[in-house]
Amino acid sequence: MKPSIFDVAKRSGLSVVTVSRVLNGSGNVREKNRLKVQQAMKELGYRPNSAAQSLAKGKTGVVGLLLSTLQDSVFDAIVKSVHDELAGHGYFLALSVSPSCREPGSSFLMEKDRVDGMIILSPTWEDELIPELERKGIPYSIIDNQNPAYDLSAVQVGHYSGGYAAGKHLVELGHESIGHLSGPGNYKSTIDRQNGFLKALAENGLEPVFIEEGTYSMDTGYDAAKRWLAEGRLPEALFCGDDYIAVGVLNALQEAGRSIPGDLSLVGYDDQNLATLLHPKLTTVAQPVQQIARCAVDGLLAQMEGREAPPPIVLKPELVVRESTAPPHSYLKENTP
Missing domain, CATH: 1.10.260.40 (lambda repressor-like DNA-binding domains)
Structure with missing residues (x-):
């Protein structure tokens, strides 16, 4: 450093x-x-x-970072990488954690005498937040924006390509009965992941057996999988909108005495820390954490220093294949006497 x-x-x-x-x-x-x-x-x-x-020159030497939660290992990794990048340029990082900018204290850092700039991580309230920053003259950079109107001010991750990679992987394994359990549709990243997944299936003449929407939580995966088992409509393969949903599905199947990937090939998204702690280890799509942090800091510093901001780029997530996916019925074949 x-x-x-x-x-x-x-x-x-x-x-x-x-x-x-x-x-x-x-x-x-x-x-x-x-x-x-x-x-x-x-x-x-x-x-x-x-x-x-x-x-x-009377500046604070502090950059603020606003996020909704710290109960997420990807967010934690981004915050750590942003901190390290800023420290290399001589800045302190200050955090504000709030699920909504409307809550008291959520905009505590959003004053020019407190910060020289702000980084906003995965907000759902840009329409209220960004005009306030602009009115106060505070430079900002957004990570994982939800409103396409702010694409040029944001660090873009190619969630479409991430969803495509997940769908293509399942198709190439030979699965035809493939479902998708997504997060909330008000997230731009949710829609991008779903559309990429649909594209991969369509290229091979397939349609998902179902698409269901839930929250980014283990409960969503657990409750959905229990219902599918009870109704006898478990697919061969499933793409989950994030790793927490996938963990819920895994728990429900193991509780019912079913196996992954024997009864269901399972793909998550984000590559949370828990993905490698599961049995089986989870196939998932990893976000490029260090690149995300570096681009956010570089763009913000350019604004703060009056330089031309680097052109926006779309960072590519990466499919990480582990133990939770396999060709259909391969587990049964390998374990049949």
Whole structure:
């Protein structure tokens, strides 16, 4: 990780304010302190950046990140990667966790005297949030936006290609009876994943045996699978809108004495930490966490520094094949005497 202004302050034994004065050529610094800062910079291989200079210009040196929950390992990984990227540029990261921008305190960070910019992670309230940021003149970057109107201001993940990869994998295994259990339809990513999945099936002359919508939760998968078992309409294969739904399905089948992938090939989405802890390990679609964080930070810093923002790109998720998918009836064939 690149050394930051805070590392220089620690190495020199001086305050961040003093270091920033040296970096900006202020005359109000004792010569011995200037030499200490210069020596610390040399030892660390530190090169000044705009974040260090901003402290001398009355900036906060803080970037806010607004998200709805921390009960998600993908969100956690994105937050950690954003933190590391910002630290390399000399910024602190401040979090605000709230399921809705309408809740008291949810916009605490959204003031120019508190942050230099904001990163918004997977909101469902852009129509209220973005105009407020623009009115206050706060630069922002969105990760996983839901409203297509903000595509140009957002870090885009190709959820369509992720859904396509999941559907294609199941088709190539030889499955024909394939279902889809999605998350809420008000999420743009939900619709993109579903449309990609449908495209993969259509290319092979197939249609899903059903598409059902639920919440991104284990309960959705568990309740749906119990109902399918009771009604005798379990498909050969299932694409779930996220890993938590898939875990619910897995639990229901194992509780009923059914096997995965013997009775059902199962694909999730997100590659949560739990995906490798399951038995069998879950085939899923992984999001490019580090690329997401890097693009969000790069775009935000460009705005904060008055530079031209990098052109928007669509980041590609990756299918990770594990133990929960197999050709139809392969488990029975392998275990028949």
